Amino acid sequence: MNNRLKVLRAERDWSQAELAVRLDVSRQAVNAIETGKHDPSLPLAFRIARLFDMPIEEIFDDGCD
Amino acid sequence: MPSSPNLRMFKTDIFFGMMIAGSVVMLAVESYSAIPAVSAPDRPLLVAAISISAMFALSLLITILAGWDRHRSDEYAFRLLGNAAVVAIPTTLLFHILFGQGFLLGGVFGRISADALYAVLLGSWATGYFSYRVRGTLA
Numbered sequence: 001m002n003n004r005l006k007v008l009r010a011e012r013d014w015s016q017a018e019l020a021v022r023l024d025v026s027r028q029a030v031n032a033i034e035t036g037k038h039d040p041s042l043p044l045a046f047r048i049a050r051l052f053d054m055p056i057e058e059i060f061d062d063g064c065d
Numbered sequence: 066m067p068s069s070p071n072l073r074m075f076k077t078d079i080f081f082g083m084m085i086a087g088s089v090v091m092l093a094v095e096s097y098s099a100i101p102a103v104s105a106p107d108r109p110l111l112v113a114a115i116s117i118s119a120m121f122a123l124s125l126l127i128t129i130l131a132g133w134d135r136h137r138s139d140e141y142a143f144r145l146l147g148n149a150a151v152v153a154i155p156t157t158l159l160f161h162i163l164f165g166q167g168f169l170l171g172g173v174f175g176r177i178s179a180d181a182l183y184a185v186l187l188g189s190w191a192t193g194y195f196s197y198r199v200r201g202t203l204a
Binding site: 017020021026028030033035036038039041044 | 069070071074142144201202204
């Protein structure tokens with residue numbers, strides 16, 4: 001699943017560690033999501049969407065239209 | 066005080082690294098050990114009943130504890146552990162088929178002990194963990 005997490009994080013000038021603290025996950029989890037090595041659970045996806053104040057589908061793209 | 070986001074996974078990495086080292090040492094040491102014969106229990110029906118009950122009771126207890134752990138753990142770490150367990154269980158079963166019986170490799174090199182199988186379980190779990198850690202949980 002593609003996502004814009006890295007871009008959104010960069011726009012706010014946050015490090016991976018800072019974003020990890022805000023989401024209450026490990027930095028490695030943030031890195032794995034950004035690099036497409038891990039798909040977040042639905043609760044975490046919602047936390048990410050709330051943090052960036054955006055709908056989930058504007059952050060994550062499963063490639064199906 | 067919550068641990069830093071960098072340290073959370075680092076501790077798991079260290080733990081599984083030690084697990085690999087431990088399982089390798091254990092397998093090497095066990096290769097030199099004789100397997101003591103286990104005689105049949107005096108009360109086999111009772112032993113069977115206790116074993117079966119313990120299996121179900123412990124499974125249910127671990128299910129509850131795992132659920133509690135899942136809510137407290139980093140979901141990425143928990144997914145890694147779960148995926149790695151899927152690697153470890155069939156690996157251990159296959160290892161038991163190959164070495165645990167009197168035929169196949171067990172007939173050639175001798176059967177392995179329960180402790181050696183335990184080492185295989187831990188080692189394959191840790192290997193699976195690092196494999197998914199590098200390749201990602203979607204691999």
